[in-house]
Amino acid sequence: MLLKELLPNICDEMQSIDIVDVTCDSRKVKKGFAFVCINGFSSDGHDFAKSAVEAGAAVIIAEK
Numbered sequence: 001m002l003l004k005e006l007l008p009n010i011c012d013e014m015q016s017i018d019i020v021d022v023t024c025d026s027r028k029v030k031k032g033f034a035f036v037c038i039n040g041f042s043s044d045g046h047d048f049a050k051s052a053v054e055a056g057a058a059v060i061i062a063e064k
Contacts, residue, residue, distance in 0.1 A: 001018070003015060006034065019032065019034045024045055026045070026055065033058065046062055049062065
């Protein structure tokens, strides 16, 4: 699916990014995934954004 299907108001230059799957677990990220950073009770997903990119995430969705 295209990123614009998940986030219809995303900027034009990012709309055509192809997303294979979505996860908030950086250990499950593979090439083409969207990684969603969630601030949890025991950890903050933002701390794992770099790992997700290194694993092949096509996009990081974050609030920070």
